[in-house]
Amino acid sequence: MSSGKEILNVLEGESIGVSGIVTGQAGKREYRVAVPLYNGKGEFLGIARLTHQLDELDSLESQLTQSVFVFSFVSIVLASFIALHLTNRVSRPLKQIETVINRISEGDYSEYYMGVDYPEIMELGNTVNKLADSLEEKNNTILQSNDRLSALLDRLIIGVVLLDSERRIEMMNPAVYQILGIDENLLAHSFLEMSKSYGLVQIIQETYQQKTNKNEEIHIYHPKERILDVNTMIIPDIRGNQMIVLLYDITEIRRLEKVRTDFVTNASHELRTPVTALKGFSEVLLDGALDNPQLLRQFLEIMYKESRRLEILVNDILDLSRAEQRQVPMKIEKIILNDAVKACFQVIKPQADEKGLKLRLLSNHPTPVVLEGDQSRLEQVLNNLIYNAVNYTDKGGKISVLLEETNEEVIFHVADTGIGIPEENLGRIFERFYRVDKGRSRNSGGTGLGLSIVRYLVQNMNGSISVKSTLGLGSTFTVRLPKSL
Known part of the structure; x- marks a missing residue:
């Protein structure tokens, strides 16, 4: 038996000698352990060496490695399935919430989140549902306001035109078409196509240039003669200066004013004629014509005629005033x-x-x-x-x-x-x-x-x-x- 490291360790005084893993004579890996032997008197008798071949350990190590690999693989696959399940369980309600949000962004408020998975996600979903209800209510309010505004603009007798910062027509109500005699859609067109009136064009240009509101009375002659009260107002916004143009047809108002003026003038003239006659003949009579019976009768007849004419005129004016104000009593x-x-x-x-x-x-x-x-x-x-x-x-x-x-x-x-x-x-x-x-x-x-x-x-x-x-x-x-x- 050849001595090895384990024998030398014992000979050097160690209680146990080990060789570690070594290769034996058969070319196989071995593990050797040596211990000293003593008799009852404590006398050294020899050394006992145990040798164990490692083939079984190698086989056990290989099996253990395979087992660890299989266990690790199974654990990874299982963990993946668990993670996928948990991910799907979390992502499914989140996708539902995402779908609801997308529908809301498209203006569809009928979609609601109905999940019951996680409290945190349920809270998020309920918040999204509340947001949808709030946006729907506000959107309905805006739509109703727009409908009312559109109905109001459509029924206004005042023409309303909205011009953008590039002086293009963004909006105009039906009254504008009637007042200016327009028979085509001019939205997105230049305001210059709206009217051939130099006065209207000048007011709009000056408002843009000076950035101040204006109010002027102008005459237009096409398609027919009209008198317009024009108001222009600058409205600043993030896209630049917009403008509102208000057109009020005051042709009839001016005509009625002229009629009233003519009425006062004509009434004064008509009243002055008999009054002047009465005054003149009265002065003549007071100056001595009373003593002439022939002139007296002639002048009195004229004065009676003029007073009668004055009475008829005053009564007609009063009748006209009452009839015009619908104050004439009617007996049915x-x-x-x-x-x-x-x-x-x-x-x-x-x-x-x-x-x-x-x-x-x-x-x-x-x-x-x-x-x-x-x-x-x-x-x-x-x-x-x-x-x-x-x-x-x-x-x-x-x-x-x-x-x-x-x-x-x-x-x-x-x-x-x-x-x-x-x-x-x-x-x-x-x-x-x-x-x-x-x-x-x-x-x-x-x-x-x-x-x-x-x-x-x-x-x-x-x-x-x-x-x-x-x-x-x-x-x-x-x-x-x-x-x-």
Whole structure:
């Protein structure tokens, strides 16, 4: 037996000698251990060496390594499955929340998160649901406000135009199309295409350049003449300076102002004439004409005539004022229209006979035409129309009143064979103090208020009046009244 490291260790005095892993004579790995042997007296007897081949340990190590690898692989696979399961369990509700958020971003608020997995995720999902409800409510409020704003803009009689910082049209309401006579969609077009009015273009350009609001009154002549009150307002925003242009058509207002001015002027003139006559003749009488019976009677007759004219004028002005403000008291009663026309004929017959005019009553109905209303006001309308016809018809002419009746209304036409009305005057004959033939109406004692009073009285009776005329051939006034007020 060859000595080895383990023997040398024992010989050197160690209680146990080991060789470690060494290769034996057979070429196999071995592990040797040596210990000293003593007798009962403590005398050294020898050395005992144990040798163990490591083939079994190598096999056990290989098995152990395989077992560890298999266990590790199984553990990794199992952990992966567990991690995947946990990830899916967490990601599934998160994906649901993501889907809800995407739907919200697209404006669809019908999707809700309904998961019950984790308290934290449930809390997040409930927050998203609350956010969806809040956004839906606010979006509905905005939509309702936009609908109300659109409806308001569509019904405004004021034109509203919104221009962006590049002076392009972003929005315009229907009133703009009507006021400016536009018949095409000009959104995203330059404001220069909106109107050919130099005044409007200049106001908008100056507002952009000076960045100050402006208000001016301008005239436009295309497609028809109008007077506009233009307001421009700068609205700063993140994209630059926008502008709102407000267009208010004040053509009718200015016309009415002119009518009122003309009314005051004409009324002053009409009142001044009889007042001046009364004053002048009174002064003459006071200066000594009272002693001349012939002059006294002549002047008194003139003064009576002028005072009567003044009385008629004042009464007509008062009647017109009450009729215009719908303050004329109406006594509702049954009216036989045929009888009312005949009564008017009797009043006007002396003037008609004096001019040799023929008065005719015609009807398309076999029985008398009946309606409800105020007979005195209706006779006032008839008297004015028939009186005008007599006044503007030359000797030998005809005045005809034609009665018609439908299920809902009665219609009467007052036609004459007189001088007629020029076409350019037809739109103004109902204006106060407007006369087609000023000399003829003044000579006949007319105030120029009769047709204005007629128009307002007819309106007070919920009716309408119109006129047709041919110059030199005559005129026809048509009044339509409901059978019952």
